[in-house]
Amino acid sequence: MLEVAFGANADTDLEILAGGGVIAAYATDGARPAIPFWQLGFPNVTVHFLGSDVKPSSAATPEGAS
Template structure:
């Protein structure tokens, strides 16, 4: 996992990351060096939430036949290093959760709820609110400092 801070590093480790690299304060070349040291043959898969900002570095650390799952980007039309990606036979998957089939969303929610109920530490809950007070969750997310998600308790009264 690549993270911005020590707190994020601790959360990534708790979530099960085998290796964590903190990128704040280091140059792009230092980040690439550190990532290559962890995967000498290159990374098989990158999960990307800043596609446009990171695609060149991703290309440099990916193994041949590697893949990228891109969930977000900071620009609507990011430039990509086409030929370096082609020469490595990289597959890029652009994923928008709004378009996932309802059955896939339900299965993911069930899995996440089961992990949370089992005490998985990789998801920090900062605030729990009832459905009737959902506006409090929005306010918390807009004004909060630090990590932690807002969880809405449903009519069944159950929450992770």
């Protein structure tokens, strides 16, 4: 699941995400959102926090793009 409002949508995400699912979050509604630790941990949900302005140096850049 790609998440653009991690804090605001955490409860909804838990309702629809299957056990063992993955949340990739690149934004949230606040700098320090509450994380429902036990609700994410027991079904083995993985959360990846992504920087929206960072890409690996190995990522290809189209010719002519900056």
